[in-house]
Amino acid sequence: MRLMRRVGLGAALVILAVAASKIEPVGLAQADCTVIVQxxxxxxxxxxxVPEGAVICLAEGTWEEGIDIIKGLTLRGAGLEKTKLVSKAxxxxxxxxxxxxxxxxLTITGGSLQNILIFGTTKVNILDSRVSGSNEEGIRILGPADVTITNSHLLENxxxxxxxxxxxxxxIVNSRISNNSAGIFMMNxxxxxxxxxxxxxxxxxxNR
Structure with a gap:
């Protein structure tokens, strides 16, 4: 296991628990879709x-578009092997x-910089997803965000x-960070x- 950490004037804390050998499926709460996107x-x-708190369901398929999210909502695919977001943005x-x-x-891939950029005081949950193939980081977190990654794989960024x-x-719960240039970078x-x-x-x- 390789964990990268760099600390400036602030403080950084890493808590490690028992490592698991495989990812098991996590049950999803069944919620009605506010809208289904084909x-x-x-x-x-x-x-x-859609309004705040909506559930946007994506059908099986591939989308090539950048996405800006400035409201609380759920973006749910049909499965990480079935719904793919391929976007440089x-x-x-x-x-x-x-x-x-x-x-x-979801599978989220192809970012020219990051696949996912999270900015500011934001709470984000990433569940049953794959984040891969960006030219820089899989996920970049700037500011006091609270991010939970569950049953997901960050790889080949x-x-x-x-x-x-x-x-x-x-x-990070029941997930893998593997085959990236490095694992986790932390700087304050x-x-x-x-x-x-x-x-x-x-x-x-x-991670290399």
């Missing part, structure tokens, strides 16, 4: 049109959120699997806040 339709238009999740954002049952800067926390250049990573029943392995 291939060829715009995910961004659906995001813009990736997914941007903003600090102006009132509620949490959940990304579920050319930068870090997870890059954290300034403050915030990430909880400022005197406020702290960076915290809690790793439970997960593997960080084969």
């Amino acid at each position: 291939p060829g339709q715009s995910i961004q238009k659906a995001i813009d049109s 990736g997914i941007y999740i903003s600090s102006s959120l009132k509620g949490a954002v959940s990304l579920e049952r 050319k930068g870090y699997g997870i890059y954290m800067q300034e403050s915030g926390q990430v909880t 250049l400022y005197a406020f806040g702290a960076i915290k990573a809690t790793i439970i029943d997960s593997q960080i392995t084969a």
Whole structure:
């Protein structure tokens, strides 16, 4: 297991729990879809049109579009082998959120920088998903975000699997971070806040 950590003036805390050998399926709460998006339709238009707390369900297929999320909602695919978001722009999740954002049952790949950029005081859940194939980090977290990654795989990103800067926390449960250029990068250049990573029943392995 390789875990990268760099700390500036602030504090960083890493908590490691028992590593598991495999990922087991996690049951999803059955919620009605507010809207169902089919291939060829715009995910961004659906995001813009739904209310806070909506569940946007993506059918089986591939989408090639960047996505900006500035409201609390769930973006749920048909399964990580079935629903793919392939975009150089990736997914941007903003600090102006009132509620949490959940990304579920998706493959997110192809980012020219990060696949997922999380900014500010935001709560994000990533569940049953694969984040892979970016030119830099799989997930970049800037600011005091609270991110939980469950039953997911971050792999084959050319930068870090997870890059954290300034403050915030990430909880990694029953997941793998593997075959990236490095595992987790944590840096706090400022005197406020702290960076915290809690790793439970997960593997960080084969990162270069």
